[in-house]
Amino acid sequence: MALKKIKGKVRFPKRELNTWLKKNSEWNEASWEALITDLTDQGFNDWTSNQEGKDSIGLYIETNRK
Numbered sequence: 001m002a003l004k005k006i007k008g009k010v011r012f013p014k015r016e017l018n019t020w021l022k023k024n025s026e027w028n029e030a031s032w033e034a035l036i037t038d039l040t041d042q043g044f045n046d047w048t049s050n051q052e053g054k055d056s057i058g059l060y061i062e063t064n065r066k
Helices: 014-023 029-041 051-064
Strands: none
Touching: 014 029, 014 051, 029 051
């Protein structure tokens, strides 16, 4: 019997972004692409696979950077 994977809503990667912000006070295109790739590898495809999700990540970074 095959198991069905039930897809639930993936949480916003707040913890991961806070950790990233501690190491990166500034960001550019290369660090942005690395961040998106890293988040995708961690299973946050719902946030990294579309422009709306990427915009939310970018807004969070801009709002919370020091």
